[in-house]
Amino acid sequence: MLQLGSYLHSKGFSITIAQSEYNRPDPSNHPDFHFILMSENLSGTGVSSGFIQFLQALNDNCRPHIEKHVIQMINTQKEKSEKESIVIIYDNLMFCAGSLAGDLGLPSIILRSSCAAFVPAYRIIPQLHQEGRFPIKDSMLQEIIPEFHPFRYKDLPFIGIPIQQSLQMISMMNPKTPPVALIFNTLEFLEQSTLTQVRDLYQIPIFTIGPLHKTSPIPSTSFLNEDSTCIPWLDKQSPKSVIYVSLGSLATIDAKVATKMAWGLAKSNQPLLWVVRPVRIVSMY
Template sequence: MAEHGRRRWRLVLTASPLQGHMSPMLHLATFLHSKGFSITMAHSDLNRPDPLNHPGLTFLPLRDNLSATADFAGAGQFLQTLNDNCRPHFQHHLVQIIDSQKEASASEKESIVVIHDNLMFFAGSVAADLGLPSIILRTSSASFFPAINIIPQLLEQGRFPVQGPNNQILDNEEIVSELHPIRYKDLPFLCTPIEQTLKTINMIITKKPPSAFLWNTFEFLEPTGLTHIRDHYQVPVFSVGPLHKIIPTHSTSFHKEDTSCISWLDKQAPRSVVYVSLGSLANVDEKISTEMAWGLANSNQPFLWVVRPGLVKGFEWFEFLPEDLVNQMKMRGLIVKWAPQKEVLAHSAVGGFWSHCGWNSTLESMFEGVPMLCQPFELDQKVNCRYLSDVWKIGVEIVAERGEIEDAIRKVLVGKEGEEMKQRAIEIQEKVKVAISHGGSSHNSLEAFVDYILSL
């Protein structure tokens, strides 16, 4: 147990029931437990983690009264309901811990610190009400923060969203002058009603800063974004990415992984396979999915395609595809419902990753030195895509049309431009490995974070 003088520590962590938020928090919890801290992992009933995969952690279910099929008007309503429902049980638990300290001996007293992601904002509010320090783990890129933070200003100035005749929202290629190289079309909430946009931003962008931030990124990768965050909040910001590589952990996936795809990859030539996975939340219509399938088939490259049940609107799996196309695809590819992504990306047969550009997927691809084909959908994904293609130059943005897809796959896997992307991806991979090694920026930041907790 972590002790400082005669003090003992109880860290209470909570993350939203989204794959991209829960996984980094579980990695962080495992790391902090390895440093001797007592860990309580509070979680919603929806997408609850498996305690058997995380020995040593104490798990606290929070009654959320939600279901995976609940009908919400939008992300804002979902988040508000989640926070409203989880808050009472979380607060009750913390009050119980505090009350138990009153009769504890000096050697048994625990100092409590709350660590939460920005979507579980109730936790910071409860901590403030109880006089406890709180720390926010941000699981998006640092570059996304200035992009979302500027939207209220752009709305006030009439610069967002960009509208054409009949108030039609335009897919504007113009660069936002304060956010180079971000274009207006890369900003989140592009087609969301203004009132709903402002309400959601006010929920997830904290006005009153926490005691500190953890950011799942690297100093070398996003210096401008990190500087913006530090200047804005004036509290410690620890860049600790990639959290999935700081300590060995069991799988944190919400979905059952089909590991048979690894033996299929073993039979493929080095760097010949395009791996396709659009994450755990995206929904794609039948037309776009069919274009994806034809693009894969026509590229004549081996592929591993994750078609998550429910990915394609109105269908369970890939039964919408014509039988002759399916037969053609089976000759050179494999379709699975879910894959062990980190293991797939580490496989020598994989030469490109066609992704939605969620930040976890981006970090995992960077760590393995795999170039990306970028098909973003919402929120931070479009910003990540822009940086991957225009700044870091290890990705190419995909247009969901079969000819464009075919060209993009060949460009990444067999073209000269793909070779150049691969070289840049390897250079970033080497820097990432340095960052998490002893004396590297992320390693030092994690050690400094442990010291910071002990100083509270």
């Protein structure tokens, strides 16, 4: 969202960031933005209590703060007779912002930081559940989903999560108030067929502006100190010769799978850089 804000600011837009106290960015790193700090009041409502409950509490508690500040912005504009438009851009998990925009008669845009394929992937799950194909049987994991070629059942999100939680999550992510547009952090030529599906589904403008980290680089927002000790080694490698491996911040694999992956990569005889979080090294090796 900060990268998108930087991009829009470079095009002349005024940017206000509504940010909860948890993991908030340093405003001094973003002097062009105005920050609204919200108290989410989540003491005793951690993710351990259940992600659905946590997400609902986060939205319920943040909405009054957003509403207060947006109404102040509207009133200030009226007092100054300003004609600038207010547009609310929000992450799809902060659905309270979308409903607030609808209540105040403001246009809203959803930023989806995931690939475009995630949208039809999660939207097909209720249909598969109704037809008895989700949760997925182990024998079906490798099979192609006929309605979602070339994806396999194992490629679907929410595998391993109780079905009722999955359906609740999908319901939360479906916007109750229609947005005027969607923004995807992806490239048009990478997901042409999927983006066609999404455009047919929503019938609103779809903007592909990725990769945002290249379009609008900003100071690091990593939760860990960045390790740059690999840079001298990388500088010695031939251009486009290094295999980069990262499983992301949520994936977990056991030592047996990690070892098979490592040997498979090693046998490619290509230079290899595998990023592993420190806490995962203990569990993997």
